[in-house]
Amino acid sequence: MGKVGWIDSHAHIAYQEYQKDLSQIIDRAIERNVSRIMIVTLSETETKRALQLNKRYGMFDVAFGFHPSDLDTIPENGFKLLEDFLKEGKLSAVGEIGLDYYWHKDNKEEQKSIFIRQIDLANQYGVPIIVHMRDAAQDTLEILRNHKPVKGGIMHCYSGSVEMAFEYIKCGMYISLGGPVTFKNAHVPKDVAKAVNIERLLIETDCPYLTPHPFRGKRNEPAMVELVGVEVARLREIEPEKLMEVLSQNYSGLFEIE
Numbered sequence: 001m002g003k004v005g006w007i008d009s010h011a012h013i014a015y016q017e018y019q020k021d022l023s024q025i026i027d028r029a030i031e032r033n034v035s036r037i038m039i040v041t042l043s044e045t046e047t048k049r050a051l052q053l054n055k056r057y058g059m060f061d062v063a064f065g066f067h068p069s070d071l072d073t074i075p076e077n078g079f080k081l082l083e084d085f086l087k088e089g090k091l092s093a094v095g096e097i098g099l100d101y102y103w104h105k106d107n108k109e110e111q112k113s114i115f116i117r118q119i120d121l122a123n124q125y126g127v128p129i130i131v132h133m134r135d136a137a138q139d140t141l142e143i144l145r146n147h148k149p150v151k152g153g154i155m156h157c158y159s160g161s162v163e164m165a166f167e168y169i170k171c172g173m174y175i176s177l178g179g180p181v182t183f184k185n186a187h188v189p190k191d192v193a194k195a196v197n198i199e200r201l202l203i204e205t206d207c208p209y210l211t212p213h214p215f216r217g218k219r220n221e222p223a224m225v226e227l228v229g230v231e232v233a234r235l236r237e238i239e240p241e242k243l244m245e246v247l248s249q250n251y252s253g254l255f256e257i258e
């Protein structure tokens with residue numbers, strides 16, 4: 001198993017906006033006991049950047065996939081690109097992929113077929129998936145049941161119900177909580193944090209979005225995953241160190257880190 005520390009299971013630090021002060025961002029993360037970060041990339045440029053970064057720091061995993069809100073911008077050679085990265089063993093996961101009916105209700109069938117196609121690729125190359133799901137709980141569940149992710153995966157920044165969380169877990173998924181669990185009125189994520197079996201939990205920042213309390217409005221970054229962890233530990237009435245240990249095990253188990 002990898003080093004014990006806070007693990008940010010979803011961070012977009014390959015975005016252009018982070019590049020000017022990235023070394024300080026990493027320093028701050030290490031200072032806050034962050035031991036590993038999953039960089040989720042949305043393009044070839046970002047994927048290459050993330051792989052390059054990992055050569056320097058050795059504390060990153062890289063996921064690449066086509067986000068359901070970005071289907072119009074998938075390049076013509078998109079699936080070949082994705083498959084080439086997988087073939088070369090460069091990706092730890094395919095993601096983020098999934099369904100988003102909040103932003104797009106008019107292309108549900110296309111979203112579904114591109115989601116399924118990417119699950120098939122993940123299964124073919126033996127890696128987990130990272131799922132983005134918004135206002136599409138039932139369709140996402142049906143797809144995961146009928147196209148089971150062989151290596152499992154993560155429901156990222158999970159915003160669904162407790163009941164559905166258990167259904168996704170049955171499909172091999174982990175439930176990852178982000179900044180919203182720290183918001184005062186976010187009752188549902190708090191309930192999920194308490195209810196889900198601890199062996200199936202992960203945490204994340206989804207930075208630059210969804211900055212945890214009390215820094216809402218500021219740019220999010222991996223160092224802030226600690227705030228998510230401390231709140232989840234409080235809700236579960238365990239020591240943050242204990243939670244850190246279990247989540248490190250969960251992540252190592254999912255991504256087969258020795």
Ligand SMILES: [Zn+2]
Pocket residue numbers: 010012040096206
């Ligand atoms: Zn994301």
